[in-house]
Amino acid sequence: MAPKFKGDSDDWLDNERLGKKGRKRPQKVVQARGLDLPWIQANATVEEVYPKQCRVRMDGEGQAFLCSYRWAEIMNRSKTEARERTPVCVGDRVLVDTEDHRSGVVTGICSRKNSLVRPAPGRDGQKHYHALAANLDVLVIVASVTEPEFSPGLIDRFLIAAEVQKIPVLICASKMDLWKVQGTKPLWKDYSDLGYEVLPVSSRDLVGIELLRQKISEKTAAFCGQSGVGKTSLLRVLLNREVGRVAEVNPLTGKGRHTTTGAVLLEASRGSRWIDTPGVREFGLVNLVPEDLPEYFPEFRSLACRSSGCLHHAPEQCEASTLFRYASYLRILKSLQEETS
Numbered sequence: 178m179a180p181k182f183k184g185d186s187d188d189w190l191d192n193e194r195l196g197k198k199g200r201k202r203p204q205k206v207v208q209a210r211g212l213d214l215p216w217i218q219a220n221a222t223v224e225e226v227y228p229k230q231c232r233v234r235m236d237g238e239g240q241a242f243l244c245s246y247r248w249a250e251i252m253n254r255s256k257t258e259a260r261e262r263t264p265v266c267v268g269d270r271v272l273v274d275t276e277d278h279r280s281g282v283v284t285g286i287c288s289r290k291n292s293l294v295r296p297a298p299g300r301d302g303q304k305h306y307h308a309l310a311a312n313l314d315v316l317v318i319v320a321s322v323t324e325p326e327f328s329p330g331l332i333d334r335f336l337i338a339a340e341v342q343k344i345p346v347l348i349c350a351s352k353m354d355l356w357k358v359q360g361t362k363p364l365w366k367d368y369s370d371l372g373y374e375v376l377p378v379s380s381r382d383l384v385g386i387e388l389l390r391q392k393i394s395e396k397t398a399a400f401c402g403q404s405g406v407g408k409t410s411l412l413r414v415l416l417n418r419e420v421g422r423v424a425e426v427n428p429l430t431g432k433g434r435h436t437t438t439g440a441v442l443l444e445a446s447r448g449s450r451w452i453d454t455p456g457v458r459e460f461g462l463v464n465l466v467p468e469d470l471p472e473y474f475p476e477f478r479s480l481a482c483r484s485s486g487c488l489h490h491a492p493e494q495c496e497a498s499t500l501f502r503y504a505s506y507l508r509i510l511k512s513l514q515e516e517t518s
Contacts, residue, residue, distance in 0.1 A: 214285035266308035319402035404456025
């Protein structure tokens, strides 16, 4: 089964780069100067990634310009290794040799303290992955209460990906100005009952905006979620300036229109760095085996299952079937089992 990635057709990282008549372009291999550079030697942070280039912001005065790469080792590993689609990702700390005041060359990359990673498409028989953002202090999972509908399954995948990398999370229930249903318990309340931090917000009515700003102040925070949930709109209000493009939800499908085509790091005040990531329809998991999945559902830990090492996939034998995330758990378990079979 092909891995789930579905960032959108506009995301260039989700498209194989082919030459004429569908032939793959040969990769040029260049000797690396350093892929595990000590943090103290870095002098810049990657703000945006393009084919064969990235934009960095230098430390100190904060000048930003485009850089090329001096290596391709990450893209040239053995066929048994998972390969990263690009040499660097947004949030990476790097060493840059400046050629002039308008360009430079990335010659080294620091080891990441964490990264938000998903599988990526590949047609060469090798496993690929795409790091959306790196070196995060918090992952802000944005899920709209409606238009598009609140999506627990996607939230669960982001929660697991963050926990695997030990990234703290904050769930934002966005578009609260559109919430009209009264008298029923909303799905996002179930997450707060499980101990996750959930913050209702609205970029239109400014509900929760100041509290959100406080929680991510002086931090590197990545905003992730489904297309159309309002990530970019939230960042516009938080930064009080124009960033990215926004679009209305498609009235025919009820899904968001994809407007952010690649992750971008946005400098805020007091050392805050906030990353806008492309909206996704699905999000695959990496570095996770089926047997470990129950550990990422904290509500399963107190269950009195009939068998040791229960994977909770037999509803008639397991109490997990009564829990609100059970259907989401089964879908994730099935996808992991298919990938490892």
